[in-house]
Amino acid sequence: MPFSFEVVKVDPSGARLGRLTTPHGVIETPAFMPVGTAGTVKAMTQAALEELQVNLLLANTYHLYLRPGHELIRRMGGLHRFMSWERGILTDSGGYQVFSLADLRKVTDEGVRFRSHLDGSEHMLTPEKAIQVQRALGSDIGMLLDECIEYPATPARAASAARRTLEWALRSKKEIDAATGSEANPGQVFFAIVQGGTFKELRRANAAELVALEFPGYAIGGLAVGEPPEISCDIAGETTACLPADRPRYLMGVGKPEQIVDYVRCGADMMDCVLPTRNARNGYLYTRHGPLHIKNAEFMGDPRPIDDSCGCMVCRRYSRAYLCHLFRANEILSAILNTHHNLYFFLDIMKAIREAIAFGNLSRFSSELQARLEAGHR
RNA sequence: GGACGGGUGGGUGAGUGGCUAAAACCAGCAGACUGUAAAUCUGCCGCUCCUUGCGGGCUACGGAGGUUCGAAUCCUCCCCCGUCCA
16 A cells, blocks of 8 residues: 545635555544654553554654664564554654754754763764664654754744755655665655744745655644744644645644644644653543543542543543552553553544544534633543 | 660651751652653642741650750660660
8 A cells, every 4th residue: 555645524724634545554634643652652552552543653763773773673574563563653753852852962964963862872863864764664654854943942043943954854855765666665655844943934934845845744843842832823824834735744742632623723634742641651631621630639539430421441440549549559550541541532532523524513623622621620 | 684776757767066847768749741861850748827938936856854055966864676695
């Protein structure tokens, strides 16, 4: 199955219902991708992810390159085989680590020099190298190396990162074209990433320049790095407007449940976020009536499920009291059950969004969801 | 009966004259987390008062006295707890 994308329906808001076809299956969009940085969605088995109907998950080039090494993964038959996952995989390029590991790296026009957080060793990640590593991993969708910057950033800094991201995209394109047809994973495609900080002109320009290079899909990067959510939304909407309607748009690293609908209405087709998984491990659980800290004393003797309107395995089977106990006792099952629930919650919202678009009532769905989540607790 | 060692805030445990309401860790109470250096991190954690401030008062390092301007820290006696010797 080669890569393809088809827009099935467009909502008046700009939200799109679509189908993304990859060598490892079809993904209904808008899609939420769980994050599995190191080739594992923490605390989840692959079987459990399949049960949750996850069709596409995210792994990380930089982390897998450092450990266990992309060549090892290539020898093991590629990432799909290595981690026993027959569905879709999107690999992030390491561009986010430019931002998150800011203390351990130096960015130049050539690429990013990292000092490994694992053993202190030095590594050079160039746009070409990022492509090569992702080829070795054999993901369905790879990402170009970009320069993700912090917020707030000056226009000059944002412009410089956007310019560099564009130059890196040109080099990536060459690297991609050079090897086309000679690969073990012929269906693999690469998405370019639009940068430009919180400046609309920069975003528009960067998007236009990348679009001219004809990538099969585009991502919007550099958002949700600390800016107010209204700005993220504004920039996301502004950017998608500059992207071709027939290509998938991936809004990287977002978002909170109440923001997801907004981003879909901005025209985003794909999203990923660590919030459901990381927050789960930290005892922060999402419900249709607002979040709860399961470790809090009030849940110690609470026989109710996390969310009585949730259909997930955890809510059908376990009480808040038990989950509270597991968390306090530092039991591994705590992370497993919490993650399961939070992922179900995010995936379920996205599924409901797809249905709402299909039925043409996204607007109503959106305001109802918003109202419930903002209504407060329990 | 004798010789040592020890008794510190909910727990473990630093501290041997003032910088100590008393380290650190745990427990407890709350919060944060957005392309994962995260099962992590942050704040609070004796009582009390108010004009909530690097604010006032009170209580506190087994007990009771004492030395000293000042004691968890030094002295005396007592009570416990270990280990060893009779």
